[in-house]
Amino acid sequence: MKSHRHSALGADGPSPARLDVEAAGEWSLVVRLSGDWLLSSDVPAFTEIERSIRAGSARRLGFETAALGRWNSALMVFLSKCTDLCRDRGIEMDTSGLPPGAANLLRLARTAADKRAPASGARSATWLERVGEGVLAFAGGAGGFLTFLGECVVALFRLLRGRAQFRWSDTFLVMQECGPQALGIVALINFIVGLILAFVGTLQLARFGATIYSADLVAIATVREMACLMTGVIMCGRTGAAFAAQLGTMRVNQEIDAFQACGISPIEFLVLPRLMALILMMPLLCVFAAAIAIAGGFAVSTLMLDVTPTVYVRRTIGAVTLVSFLLGLGKGTIFGVLVALTGCHRGIQCGTNAAAVGRATTTAVVTGITAIIVSDGVFAVVCSALNI
Secondary structure (H helix, E strand, C coil): CCCEECCCCCCCCCCCCEEEEEECCCCEEEEEEEEEECCCCCCCCCHHHHHHHHHCCCCEEEEEEEEEEEECHHHHHHHHHHHHHHHHHCCEECCCCCCHHHHHHHHHHHHHHHCCCCCCCCCCCCHHHHHHHHHHHHHHHHHHHHHHHHHHHHHHHHHHCCCCCCCHHHHHHHHHHHCHHHHHHHHHHHHHHHHHHHHHHHHHHHHHCCHHHHHHHHHHHHHHHHHHHHHHHHHHHHHHHHHHHHHHHHHHCCHHHHHHHCCCCHHHHHHHHHHHHHHHHHHHHHHHHHHHHHHHHHHHHHHHCCCCHHHHHHHHHHHCCHHHHHHHHHHHHHHHHHHHHHHHHHHHCCCCCHHHHHHHHHHHHHHHHHHHHHHHHHHHHHHHHCCC
16 A cells, blocks of 8 residues: 655655554543554554553544654555454544545445455354345245336337337347347257157057157147247247347446437336347247258158158148147237346346346346246146137
8 A cells, every 4th residue: 555645754765653642521432543564664552452442441442643644555544453353342433534545444344344244153044034034035036027027018108009118120130139140949859859750650640559649749749849838949949138238238237328328218228128029039940940850750650660751741730739839929929028028127227337237147048938838838728728
């Protein structure tokens, strides 16, 4: 630390550091500091002030530094020891008499100490307290998500009325990122899923001599269930995480605060284009995924089993109904909405550091996949109840 000058020097070399402790009233002590408090020179021992405080019944400790010359870390070490001693003894420490630079450094040191982890001897929370905190955190998170959902619904209505702060050019850019650029991974995963469904299903159907029905199994499973489900999970890990990282980084860089300061709604300008892009692209991706999965089943059935290509195509066309097709499209659209909402919500509520961006991205993926699985289960129950 650089040495500082509190008062002018009148001699060539440094003056010796001095420490005097005087009583100021019945309950106060004043520490008079004089000379140069430097690491390169001898400074008074701390035991003198420690003995003075412990010997009396002082409740306040002040400082007088009118005669203080140059100082550096030697003075700060002394003041830090005084702070620790006053805290342990329950004494008020008045820093108004210190040089401004020393008082500011001491205040920074206190702030850093307050942010440290609690001591190992601190009482840990009980099981009931942890449960209560978890419930309150869940309730607060659910309330925040409902508020975010309501703002998105209002933004959609404003878009329909042509009054939203919304640019279609941003939507087309996001559509390019979450649509055509995602075809590769969507095709790979769904082709493998179609292979697995055909191979595993055929092994079981062969026991009953019903190998031909493997085409029906693959077609119905992919169109109704697996194509939209796998595409939703893929988009959650790929696009939902990207949304959370992008908006979280904007939060860290205070770009979202700048939008709000300029009167621009972050929901309409940032969230709405991403939501619209997934609403428009997810049905198309689900159709593409179903076709690729059926192609995977076609490859297994025609190359490894005694099923001709013509028979397989005819069985597939006969198995896929309009209801199943529309159900898959509807589920895919809902999954796209869930991916966009979870990713954007985690990004908007992100903290202001790099670690918070990482947590927001991870939480967006976990929350999105969980929401997709839960909603798919709800769809299964409803379809079963309605005999769809």
